[in-house]
Each structure stands twice: as C-alpha cells, then as structure tokens.
Amino acid sequence: MDPSFVISRLTTGDCAAAAARAAAVCLLFKTDYEYVSIQHGDNSPRTISVYQVSSACNDESAHYYAIMEGGNAPDIREKAEIHVTVSKIKNLYDVSDNAHIDMRYGNLFLCGGEGIGTSQMDTADIKKGEPLIEKDARKLIFDAVAEACEISDGAQLLQITVSCPDGMMIAAKQTMGQNMFTGGITILGDYGRIFRIHQRDITSSIADQVKKQANLGVKNFLVAPGNYCAKEINDSLHVSLKTAVRCFNYPGDAIDAIVANGGENMLLVGNVGKLVKLAAGIMNTNSYASDARREIFSAHTAIVGGTSSQVRTVMGCDTTDEILALLDSWGIRDKVMSSIMLEISNAVYRRSHGKLKFGVALFSKEFGLLGQTDDTRNVLVKVSQEQYALSLKLK
Known part of the structure; x- marks a missing residue:
C-alpha cells in the first residue's frame, strides 16, 4: 500500500x-x-x-x-x-x-x-x-x-x-x-x-516461502494451494502439508520461484477443482480469472472416446465432483484423468523450462487420489524425505 x-x-x-x-x-x-x-x-x-x-x-x-x-x-x-x-x-x-x-x-x-x-x-x-x-x-x-x-x-x-x-x-x-x-x-x-488485495502481495508471499526453505538447504519442494484435501493427500501419499509451500491460486509462480532458487524436485498436490486447470495451461487458478473445468473435462472425455451426448452432459455440470461421478458411472474416469494428467505434465514442463523434476497429483474429498503425472512416485520419495527433515528443523 x-x-x-x-x-x-x-x-x-x-x-x-x-x-x-x-x-x-x-x-x-x-x-x-x-x-x-x-x-x-x-x-x-x-x-x-x-x-x-x-x-x-x-x-x-x-x-x-x-x-x-x-x-x-x-x-x-x-x-x-x-x-x-x-x-x-x-x-x-x-x-x-x-x-x-x-x-x-x-x-x-x-x-x-x-x-x-x-x-x-x-x-x-x-x-x-x-x-x-x-x-x-x-x-x-x-x-x-x-x-x-x-x-x-x-x-x-x-x-x-x-x-x-x-x-x-x-x-x-x-x-x-x-x-x-x-x-x-x-x-x-x-x-x-x-482496496482489493494485489496479486503481487500473494506472489511475493510464494517467493518468500520458497526462498526461506532454500536458505535452509531445501532442494526438494512440496507445493499445495492450501490445506484442502490434506487428509486425502496424507492417506494416499503419506506426506503432510505442514511444510508445504502455499501457492494459493498461482502454481506457476511457485514453479518459477523453485527454479530460480535451484530446486531439483517439486511435488505439487491439491484439489482437482483447482489444479485441473493446469491441463489448459492456466497458471492463475482463481475462478474469477479463469474457470475452464467443464471445458477441460469435456475435451478429454471426447479424446478418450466419449460420446457427443456424454460431452454435452459434462458441459452441463455445475461441480467437479458431479463430473467425476458421471465419468465414474460411465467407466471412463481413469481414462479421462490419465489424459488430463498428461497435459498437466506438459504444462508444468513448459513452465519450468525442463529445469525441474516434478510430480503432480490431484485429489478430491469424495474420490481421493484421482491422477498423477508419470514421475510422481520417484519425486515423492525425495520430497517426502527432505520435507520430513525440514519439519524436524522447524520444531
């Protein structure tokens, strides 16, 4: 101000x-x-x-x-x-x-x-x-x-x-x-x-979080928009969000900061309703700035062989959980999520300019783990070990 x-x-x-x-x-x-x-x-x-x-x-x-x-x-x-x-x-x-x-x-x-x-x-x-x-x-x-x-x-x-x-x-x-x-x-x-909160206030906070961990010697970063789905993330990946860098609605800025601070691995986890937007290359996930969830799910429903009727039905949904329930009932949820995760992987690779090994995993409270990028398990091992050590340092 x-x-x-x-x-x-x-x-x-x-x-x-x-x-x-x-x-x-x-x-x-x-x-x-x-x-x-x-x-x-x-x-x-x-x-x-x-x-x-x-x-x-x-x-x-x-x-x-x-x-x-x-x-x-x-x-x-x-x-x-x-x-x-x-x-x-x-x-x-x-x-x-x-x-x-x-x-x-x-x-x-x-x-x-x-x-x-x-x-x-x-x-x-x-x-x-x-x-x-x-x-x-x-x-x-x-x-x-x-x-x-x-x-x-x-x-x-x-x-x-x-x-x-x-x-x-x-x-x-x-x-x-x-x-x-x-x-x-x-x-x-x-x-x-x-006066509205300025975007730079939030992105500066993200950069500060990353720098603080980097100054403690961290090379393997855990990133999440917030605490939403923390239980589901811990149950599936056995990783706590207590030391996670909060990227809020700006995962792209977190990626930039990690690359700038010499990060080697990044595990990005969070709610599907927010992070699914990465599949369209959207790096500001605030719904007021962008809300392409239905379009992303509709496009990937078509990509994996869904019918035109199914695509129209997805476009008529109001919530991500409603879409997932439909895909589940049609037996194509896993195929759609695999297709989406491939595009998310491509988007994160482009944003990091290939300088960062990463894993991305999407969750919902109702369905738990929905999908993960190819290298998630390998990245998880390194990130979870270093983040656990960080949690002990911060006690």
Whole structure:
C-alpha cells in the first residue's frame, strides 16, 4: 500500500476493517501489511496504518491493530487502539452464540472482545447480547476478510474478534445510553470500499516461502494451494502439508520461484477443482480469472472416446465432483484423468523450462487420489524425505 496518501479522519469501523484485512492476509498468506486503504463514496482514500502484534501471530491466528485519529463519536477518544484477531475455527461449537454473521459469507463469524460493548436490548441492527458493532461497520469488516479467503484456498472457517484495550475506560466516560449497552465502546462507521488485495502481495508471499526453505538447504519442494484435501493427500501419499509451500491460486509462480532458487524436485498436490486447470495451461487458478473445468473435462472425455451426448452432459455440470461421478458411472474416469494428467505434465514442463523434476497429483474429498503425472512416485520419495527433515528443523 502507498504510504504517500494523507491519513484522514477515521472511524472505529475503518480501523477494525483495516486491522481485519491485515490480520487475514497475515494468517492466510504470511504477508505483513503496514497500510490498508479504504474509500468512502467519492472521497479520497483513507490510508490507515496497521501494526502487527507479532507475539500473537502464528499458523492459527494473526493479530493487528489500528489507531483512531480524529474520531467524533462521544464514546470514542483520540488514539484509541482498535485490535482485531483473525483465527482459524477448529470446532464451530467454540464460536459464541452471539457472534455476528453475514449471510454472504457463511464461513466468517464476528465477535466482540475486550472493551467492546454488548447490547442489552434488541435494536434494528443488533440483538440483545450481541457485540456493539454497527451494521455498516460489520459489512466492511466482513468484506475485508472475505476477499482474503476468496483468493486463498476457499471458505476457511474464521473467527474475527474485535477488541479495544481501553474500551471500558472510554465507555465509562459516557453517560448517555448506558442502560442500552455494557462492557465498552461501539464499533461504528460508514460502509466503504476496501482496496482489493494485489496479486503481487500473494506472489511475493510464494517467493518468500520458497526462498526461506532454500536458505535452509531445501532442494526438494512440496507445493499445495492450501490445506484442502490434506487428509486425502496424507492417506494416499503419506506426506503432510505442514511444510508445504502455499501457492494459493498461482502454481506457476511457485514453479518459477523453485527454479530460480535451484530446486531439483517439486511435488505439487491439491484439489482437482483447482489444479485441473493446469491441463489448459492456466497458471492463475482463481475462478474469477479463469474457470475452464467443464471445458477441460469435456475435451478429454471426447479424446478418450466419449460420446457427443456424454460431452454435452459434462458441459452441463455445475461441480467437479458431479463430473467425476458421471465419468465414474460411465467407466471412463481413469481414462479421462490419465489424459488430463498428461497435459498437466506438459504444462508444468513448459513452465519450468525442463529445469525441474516434478510430480503432480490431484485429489478430491469424495474420490481421493484421482491422477498423477508419470514421475510422481520417484519425486515423492525425495520430497517426502527432505520435507520430513525440514519439519524436524522447524520444531
């Protein structure tokens, strides 16, 4: 983010959204933000400084805060710190029943932490017992985190916790409306547009991950878009994704980085719905950028001798699992996947300019291992040994 913008008047909602965006990006991409820009209407963007609480950032959560500047509301004071922790949810039963939800994003839950007030009565936008985070501010906070999820490995279950360490003291100075809330301040503000995550932020994160391993002497890399199908991958290949380089939607950039850092072997594993796009030479697998799954499966159904009726049926499917189920029922799933894996092998070879030995394996939660390129087993031996040794170093 460009720090040259003049920092303008903020609301607690802006601060919370900025900190939430930074925390989400840190958690999902291991990228550190110093600034987040938000625009309201036709006004100039508001560039908000965000600060990492490094001791609270790990593989399960990330914690950032922003500082209020020039607030007007009676329960807000200059220089108040608005903190946000974004954390992975392992069990939905652990999420508070009073968490805010947004029907657009079923994977996100917004909670109030220390110093955030709790409503003592039902209002138009906040029910009794829910944290005092107003509707427009909630929407902006949800948007800030949801885009990071969209760009990563899909709809991870995440809890967003907003807090203000001085919230109780600030609220105590306000006498108006104390019977309506308790526990701290209200997070408020207008809805706005939070600037989209730039592709270079993500690709830089991929390059950093590869370089970090290379600096530890790694020559054999494990790469995955994310944790999706981790169990199926471990069950079939006996390899854990804990040390995998996360390529998110950019497997091509991971290949480039590994080649640039002198990598010798690469094992690329992940969900079929994402990595099947490699068969068409697509190296940005985000569905908003490219979604050729039906076309790829249709083409390879025809290549292996499928009928025109079968090809049309595949083109009419909505999901990859639906396509796979049909191919399975027709008895041609393995043939189609073999044809696809050949094209994936060709695409990865071209991208690596023949400088890298590689294996690619595709999985689904329903069908498990679906296909692998020819050299996958040989590459797996070297990658799994070195990645296991890496896991011991990182303990």
